[in-house]
Amino acid sequence: MQHIKYFENCISEFSKLPGIGRKTAMRLALHILKMKPESAKRLALSVVELKEKIKFCVECGSISEDDMCGVCLSNSRDRSVLCVVEEAKDVLVIEQTAHFHGLYHVLGGKISPLDGIAPSDLSFSSLIRRIKEHNVEELIIATNPDADGETTAIYIIRLLADITGLKITKLASGIPIGSLIEYADDFTMMRALENRNIFKG
Amino acid sequence: MQHIKYFENCISEFSKLPGIGRKTAMRLALHILKMKPESAKRLALSVVELKEKIKFCVECGSISEDDMCGVCLSNSRDRSVLCVVEEAKDVLVIEQTAHFHGLYHVLGGKISPLDGIAPSDLSFSSLIRRIKEHNVEELIIATNPDADGETTAIYIIRLLADITGLKITKLASGIPIGSLIEYADDFTMMRALENRNIFKG
Numbered sequence: 001m002q003h004i005k006y007f008e009n010c011i012s013e014f015s016k017l018p019g020i021g022r023k024t025a026m027r028l029a030l031h032i033l034k035m036k037p038e039s040a041k042r043l044a045l046s047v048v049e050l051k052e053k054i055k056f057c058v059e060c061g062s063i064s065e066d067d068m069c070g071v072c073l074s075n076s077r078d079r080s081v082l083c084v085v086e087e088a089k090d091v092l093v094i095e096q097t098a099h100f101h102g103l104y105h106v107l108g109g110k111i112s113p114l115d116g117i118a119p120s121d122l123s124f125s126s127l128i129r130r131i132k133e134h135n136v137e138e139l140i141i142a143t144n145p146d147a148d149g150e151t152t153a154i155y156i157i158r159l160l161a162d163i164t165g166l167k168i169t170k171l172a173s174g175i176p177i178g179s180l181i182e183y184a185d186d187f188t189m190m191r192a193l194e195n196r197n198i199f200k201g
Numbered sequence: 202m203q204h205i206k207y208f209e210n211c212i213s214e215f216s217k218l219p220g221i222g223r224k225t226a227m228r229l230a231l232h233i234l235k236m237k238p239e240s241a242k243r244l245a246l247s248v249v250e251l252k253e254k255i256k257f258c259v260e261c262g263s264i265s266e267d268d269m270c271g272v273c274l275s276n277s278r279d280r281s282v283l284c285v286v287e288e289a290k291d292v293l294v295i296e297q298t299a300h301f302h303g304l305y306h307v308l309g310g311k312i313s314p315l316d317g318i319a320p321s322d323l324s325f326s327s328l329i330r331r332i333k334e335h336n337v338e339e340l341i342i343a344t345n346p347d348a349d350g351e352t353t354a355i356y357i358i359r360l361l362a363d364i365t366g367l368k369i370t371k372l373a374s375g376i377p378i379g380s381l382i383e384y385a386d387d388f389t390m391m392r393a394l395e396n397r398n399i400f401k402g
Contacts, residue, residue, distance in 0.1 A: 004271075007264055010251040013244045018232050024220065030290050031219050032251055033264065040252040043214045044245040050211040050233055051241040063208055063234065089231050 007033075059130075061106030061123060062091040071095070071103060078102045080137040084127060084156060086110050086144060094142065102140070105130060110143055110152040119155060127156075131163060141170040145191075208234075260331075262307030262324060263292040272296070272304060279303045281338040285328060285357065287311050287345060295343065303341070306331060311344055311353040320356060328357075332364060342371040 007029060014025035032040050056062065057069035064070070071077060071091075081102030085091055091104045107122040131139065141156055143149035157168055174192040175184050184192065208230060215226035233241050257263065258270035265271070272278060272292075282303030286292055292305045308323040332340065342357055344350035358369055375393040376385050385393065 004255065004264060004266055006247070006250045006254040006266070010247040013247040016240070016244075017229050019225065019228065026290055026293065027220065028218050029251060030264070030288065032248055033255055033257075033289075035252070037252055039217070040248055043217075044248040046207070046211040046214040047233055047241055047245040047248075049207045050230060051236070051238055053207040054205065054234055056234075063205060063231070065205055065207070087231065088234075089227055092227065 056088065056106075060091075060104045061108060062088045062104055076101075079134055081140065082127075082131065082134075082136045082138070083140040083142050085142045086149065086152070090142060102138075107143075107152070110148040111155055112148040112151075115148075122152075124156075124159060128160070128163075131160065131166060136166060138167040138169060141168065145171075145173050257289065257307075261292075261305045262309060263289045263305055277302075280335055282341065283328075283332065283337045283339070284341040284343050286343045287350065287353070291343060301341075303339075308344075308353070311349040312356055313349040313352075316349075323353075325357075325360060329361070329364075332361065332367060337367060339368040339370060342369065346372075346374050 010029045010032070011022065011025040014020055014028050015022055020028070032043070035043075053065060054063055055065075055067070057064040057072055058067050059072040060069060062069050062071065066073075078101045081100075082105055083094065083100060083102055084105045084107060085094070086107050086109060088106050091106060094100050094104075105123070105127050107124070107127075109117050109122055111117060111119055111122065130136065139156075139160065141153045143152045143156075153170060160166060160168060172195060173188065174195060175181060175188065181189075211230045211233070212223065212226040215221055215229050216223050221229070233244070236244075254266060255264055256266075256268070258265040258273055259268050260273040261270060263270050263272070267274075279302045282301075283306055284295065284301060284303055285306045285308060286295070287308050287310060289307050292307060295301050295305075306324070306328050308325070308328075310318050310323055312318060312320055312323065331337065340357075340361065342354045344353045344357075354371060361367060361369060373396060374389065375396060376382060376389065382390075
């Protein structure tokens with residue numbers, strides 16, 4: 001059975017994707033084998049076309065079909081507010097709410113000494129350039145609330161401390177809507193208490 | 202952001218695969234965007250080649266590069282023992298142990314009234330034909346130990362009850378090696394007790 005080259009090859013290619021181990025890759029390969037030939041071709045073509053047609057916006061770093069993305073090109077966005085995120089996928093999540101009308105800045109990751117990612121690997125220099133060139137009034141930090149994300153947030157706050165007239169804010173942490181208090185971990189609960197909203201007095 | 206057609210297209214194709222939801226598909230698409238172009242092409246090609254080059258063995262139903270698989274063609278396998286499994290992936294798991302030297306028979310699923318899978322949808326007729334034609338002496342049932350798998354096992358035992366000289370066995374159920382007794386569920390524990398091995402007396 002070990003000589004089924006093309007089967008092994010497909011498993012090995014899928015195993016290289018994040019979060020997909022050998023067992024999952026095997027399940028996917030067997031599913032593809034049972035798919036209609038047109039469906040398998042569509043899947044393969046979608047990968048090729050994705051790579052050929054999609055690029056990263058030269059201005060903000062989020063995904064785009066052109067050199068500059070729709071958000072950066074739009075006339076209806078508030079150019080005085082910049083939201084800094086780790087990855088392009090975070091832009092998609094925020095855009096889906098339709099509640100943010102400013103521009104984005106994708107860092108391309110977070111500072112992580114363990115993974116060997118230093119500030120120089122991320123797009124901090126273009127962040128400073130964009131803030132200064134476009135007279136940004138508010139920078140919203142939307143890094144993830146994990147150890148590396150918090151480190152990155154603190155780094156950004158220190159990096160931009162000297163820019164006068166720039167307000168720096170950060171996404172609220174707390175109990176997720178729809179969740180239960182009994183499931184909240186200690187740190188989330190602490191943060192929810194610290195950042196409690198005042199309704200009276 | 203909703204107009205990034207090729208990105209959405211790739212997410213939609215990946216979402217069709219089992220166990221991959223929209224969020225995972227988006228993570229995969231973004232990973233592919235960051236991959237080297239050659240790597241993305243290799244992934245796409247592996248899907249196309251898998252579909253073109255791999256088929257299901259006409260005899261046992263497991264995956265193969267030719268009409269008949271390496272196990273069915275081999276001269277060193279014990280043709281008097283047949284192991285019946287639900288899916289081709291189960292053959293791969295058993296082959297990896299290198300502890301089974303008989304042949305396989307892939308049913309192509311399990312009887313599942315809820316999913317609308319009747320005995321006629323599975324390869325029972327060719328199972329009976331193979332047992333009779335090749336004078337099989339032992340049939341090892343290796344269906345999964347869940348409700349539908351057990352139903353299928355009982356169906357097989359009844360179906361083949363009349364074939365004289367055929368021994369029918371079934372994989373042992375019990376505590377998985379490396380696991381702890383405290384984590385065993387009631388049914389597994391019951392089965393482990395019922396099927397206990399006798400060492401003395």
